[in-house]
Amino acid sequence: MDGNGRWAQQRGLPRIAGHNEGVESVRDTVEACGQLGVKYLTLYAFSIENWKRPDDEVSLLMRLLMRALRDETDKLHRNNVRVSTIGETSSLPREVRDELLDTITRTGNNTGLNLCLALSYSGRWDITRAVRSIVESVTGGKTDPGSITEEVFAGHLSTREMPDPDLLIRTSGENRISNFLLWQTAYSELYISKLYWPEFRREELYNAIEDYQHRERRFGMVSEQVRPDPVPPPPPGRIELKNVSEL
Numbered sequence: 001m002d003g004n005g006r007w008a009q010q011r012g013l014p015r016i017a018g019h020n021e022g023v024e025s026v027r028d029t030v031e032a033c034g035q036l037g038v039k040y041l042t043l044y045a046f047s048i049e050n051w052k053r054p055d056d057e058v059s060l061l062m063r064l065l066m067r068a069l070r071d072e073t074d075k076l077h078r079n080n081v082r083v084s085t086i087g088e089t090s091s092l093p094r095e096v097r098d099e100l101l102d103t104i105t106r107t108g109n110n111t112g113l114n115l116c117l118a119l120s121y122s123g124r125w126d127i128t129r130a131v132r133s134i135v136e137s138v139t140g141g142k143t144d145p146g147s148i149t150e151e152v153f154a155g156h157l158s159t160r161e162m163p164d165p166d167l168l169i170r171t172s173g174e175n176r177i178s179n180f181l182l183w184q185t186a187y188s189e190l191y192i193s194k195l196y197w198p199e200f201r202r203e204e205l206y207n208a209i210e211d212y213q214h215r216e217r218r219f220g221m222v223s224e225q226v227r228p229d230p231v232p233p234p235p236p237g238r239i240e241l242k243n244v245s246e247l
């Protein structure tokens with residue numbers, strides 16, 4: 001969710017005004033994903049590197065997050081959204097952790113959209129943590145090194161309960177992954193939106209999904225091998241969505 005600061009600066013406003021408006025984009029995107037039947041949405045809300053920002057911006061962001069959770073949890077619950085987090089959430093301020101725990105607990109049995117908030121998250125942190133966990137398992141005699149496959153490794157990542165992302169949307173025209181889901185996005189389709197995050201609303205989400213629907217995902221194979229049969233069975237893990245142009 002990039003470009004909050006630039007959106008605000010362009011209007012002569014403080015950076016936090018961009019983050020504030022960014023919450024509106026979060027609200028609209030989450031609602032639209034729920035309505036479209038998206039099963040998993042992960043929002044990169046705060047990276048480990050973001051802790052290096054000026055203290056006042058970090059604390060305003062934490063307050064904003066807390067307020068958004070407090071204001072939105074009832075609606076998320078009513079809309080059957082299940083909230084979870086990935087990241088080093090133990091670094092978050094106590095009040096944010098309490099609010100998160102409340103949201104996660106209250107929405108824990110919901111069966112609609114799985115909304116995952118990446119908070120104090122970085123891809124390298126996730127991979128390093130997985131390596132540590134596997135090494136502990138090997139040295140404890142529970143895992144034979146020869147049995148470590150990609151699937152076993154993925155099972156030690158913070159995303160073990162989620163499929164890999166089909167589509168990665170980055171806003172503000174930047175062509176970078178910025179330490180997001182490094183392992184998990186190996187074969188994700190990328191969509192770079194020119195819009196700053198505060199301008200990103202469901203119309204641009206539809207554009208991204210429509211663009212995605214015209215991609216050919218070959219996973220290293222050739223076209224003939226992945227071209228759909230006349231009656232195509234859905235590939236495992238692929239999001240089944242209504243065609244956005246029919247909405």
Ligand code: FPP
Pocket residue numbers: 001002003004005006007019020022023026043044045046047050061064065068069117
């Ligand atoms: C990046 O823009 C954005 C962030 C670091 C914060 C994102 C947070 C929110 C949208 C609000 C809270 C989130 C939830 C889930 C309610 P930037 O500040 O790096 O923008 P810039 O690159 O233009 O400076």
